[in-house]
Amino acid sequence: xxxxxxxxxxxxxxxxxxxxxxxxxxxxxxxxxxxxxxxxxxxxxxxxxxxxxxxxxxxxxxxxxxxxxxxxxxxxxxxxxxxxxxxxxxxxxxxxxxxxxxxxxxxxxxxxxxxxxxxxxxxxxxxxxxxxxxxxxxxxxxxxxxxxxxxxxxxxxxxxxxxxxxxxxxxxxxxxxxxxxxxxxxxxxxxxxxxxxxxxxxxxxxxxxxxxxxxxx
Numbered sequence: 001x002x003x004x005x006x007x008x009x010x011x012x013x014x015x016x017x018x019x020x021x022x023x024x025x026x027x028x029x030x031x032x033x034x035x036x037x038x039x040x041x042x043x044x045x046x047x048x049x050x051x052x053x054x055x056x057x058x059x060x061x062x063x064x065x066x067x068x069x070x071x072x073x074x075x076x077x078x079x080x081x082x083x084x085x086x087x088x089x090x091x092x093x094x095x096x097x098x099x100x101x102x103x104x105x106x107x108x109x110x111x112x113x114x115x116x117x118x119x120x121x122x123x124x125x126x127x128x129x130x131x132x133x134x135x136x137x138x139x140x141x142x143x144x145x146x147x148x149x150x151x152x153x154x155x156x157x158x159x160x161x162x163x164x165x166x167x168x169x170x171x172x173x174x175x176x177x178x179x180x181x182x183x184x185x186x187x188x189x190x191x192x193x194x195x196x197x198x199x200x201x202x203x204x205x206x207x208x209x210x211x212x213x214x215x216x217x
Contacts, residue, residue, distance in 0.1 A: 027217040029054040034209035037068050040145065040165060041175025041197030043205060044081070046071040054216070060090045062100075070106070078106035087117070094123040101138075113137050115145075127153040143169040157183045174198045188212045 030053055037049035045068075055064030063086040070081050087100020103114040116138050121131030133147040147165035154160060159181050166174045179193030192208040 023058070025056055025058045025217065026215065027054065027056050028213060028215050030211060030213035032209055032211040035207045036205060037070065038195050038205055038207060040167060041173065041177075041195055042199065042202055043074060044068070044070045046074065061088050062086065072108075075106065076109065078108045080107040081105070082107075096121050096123075113139075143167060143172065187214055 032051045034049045034051065036043060036047065037045035037051070049068050049070075051066070051068040053064055053066040055062055064084075066083040066085065068081050070078055072079050075081075082105040083102050084105070085100055085102040087098060089096070089098040089100075091097075097120045098118070100117050101114065102117060104112045106112060114137060115135040117133065117135040119131060119133035121129055123129045128150070130150040131148070133145075133149070135145045136143060145165060145167045147163055149161065149163035151159055151161040160179065161181065162176075162178045164174070164176045166172065175195070175197040177193050177195040179191060181189055181191040183189045188211065190208070190210045192206070195205040195207070197204075
């Protein structure tokens with residue numbers, strides 16, 4: 001997807017959302033710098049990745065854009081990935097859930113695919129939470145990406161997390177990771193994680209990064 005077409009999509013989104021923007025819409029953004037970009041256990045960049053997003057929220061509904069550089073050798077010539085997404089998230093007691101849809105674009109090859117995504121998370125205590133996430137392309141629903149994950153707060157600022165995922169289908173694979181996060185402030189964090197996969201030609205991956213989030217409205 002070209003930057004021009006992406007700009008048109010953003011403009012259309014803003015036009016549709018204009019009446020709501022006069023109400024209680026919040027807009028947030030963020031940027032992350034990582035040693036590498038990993039997705040479902042596979043490398044998407046061969047070296048550092050810069051990722052950013054901008055998101056609008058209103059009464060549980062949200063819509064946003066996320067972007068990252070990718071490696072043209074790994075992804076057949078593409079250098080940039082753009083994801084457009086929207087959904088609804090809510091919390092009931094100690095259970096939170098999120099139902100959304102994401103479309104994935106690349107600067108050279110254009111639209112790749114899309115996913116319907118559902119996730120749910122339960123807080124077992126003030127320090128421990130567990131959850132599950134399921135996603136699939138609505139064009140066929142023949143491949144499902146299922147993921148279990150959990151987190152443990154060690155202190156008010158330091159937490160650990162782990163995940164295990166499985167992608168079904170003929171070319172499917174499993175993947176996993178463990179990581180540690182340190183909240184430097186309410187808006188910034190540093191993190192490190194170790195990733196593995198059942199794909200034979202894919203090496204285990206250690207990555208680290210820093211993220212900054214801020215409110216625009």
